Amino acid sequence: MIPIRDTAPCYSRPIVSWSLMVLCIVIFIAMEIIPDQLKYRLTYLFGMVPLRYSSPAWAAHFGLPPDYYLSFLTSLFLHGGWLHLVTNMLFMWIFADNIEDLMGKGRFLVFYVVCGLSAQALQFYFDPYLTIPVVGASGAIAGVLGAYFFLYPFERVIVLIPILFFPLVFHVPAIAFLGFWIILQLQKATASVMFDGVMVDVAWWAHLGGFIAGAVLYRFFLRNEPEQ
Template identity: 30%
Template sequence: MIPIADNIASLRKPIINYFFIGINIALFLWEVKLEVAGELTNFIQHWGIVPAHLSAVMSDALSGDNPAAWFAVLIVSSSLLSAMFLHSSFSQILGNLLFLFVFGKGVENVLGHRRYLIFYLICGLLTGIVQVLAEPTLSVPFIGANGAIASVIGAYLLNFPKAKIDAIIPLIVVFIPIKLPAFFFLFWWFVQQVFYGIGSLKISSAVNPVNIPYWTHGIGLALGVILARLMVKYKPSTAIY
């Protein structure tokens, strides 16, 4: 099931949404280049969210008198931002960007450009923090825009609960067009993540353990609903708040 468009008219061009899509594509191409050079594993370990690394530097900073320890916290914490623009497979980035393209423009329309930029980054950062708190000793990195996009979907459904989504069902060489309620894709968003291992890049260490991201993305969904309601600039007549 591939979403391709919605039936919500946009009042403004979603330039921030296009900006996020462009960054994700550019960095994924960089990852592919690093994979060819055999340097991708180190890159992901450094720029992905590794809960054990974050927990260790935070513990050192809180237990010691060394101001430099807080600088280390700042450096390592930058992974909370960078990780949301990295992906581990072709299927993960394709799925994420399709949902971002379809649902993000409506949310940007409601929030406005600046607030949408802040909304997306805050949701991604908070979801990353939840992943660290859920398993602080885990040495496996988390990467992907999944948490931020779950928030975008939550904000979209809050404002456009009756929207219809144009989608296609791929059947080998035949593509069947259909129109489905937006709420269906809340369910489909979680189902499709089972297939995110398809087309994986060659990363020596494991990434994105399945048992943790699923429920943290649920928290991302809730964050999107809460923040969208607080930050809304233009409330559509279809909104359920």
């Protein structure tokens, strides 16, 4: 299922959401045009590499400062490829504006960052010996989805389902669409730790961590008065 848009009205311009999207896109393009060796170095420096913190000796061997915890934040603005970027930005475009609308700009920014950090922390907890960088905004965006799940459960998400050469469009309740999404993340995450030899190229635990953080914390970020 490919989400196209939602039906929840938004009463203010989501400046923070748009700015975060622009920042991710600009950083991605900049990383694409620099030399590969520099791109590789920056990805390992600013991406969250779990083994870097689990094994200081390994970090020192590769010239990575083991006490550089800023990567838990900077990794949220890096992406591994065009599909990774486009998918994250699509979900951000569809769901983040309504959450920013209810929280206000400043509170939404803090909420987004807190969810992103929670996502990276859970990924580190369940996979502390991973040697590749965990990058992407999906953990923070999962926090947005967690808030949307409870704030707009019966709004409709318009999804495209390609069947052979005939794309079909459906209106699905947000609670069903996001419920299916979180079940998929849970299934993939548990499979990654229960079964040996399972190839993991997606930070499933980061998605779960972000969603849980968003679902638990959103109520503390809602503003009391409409923002003018």
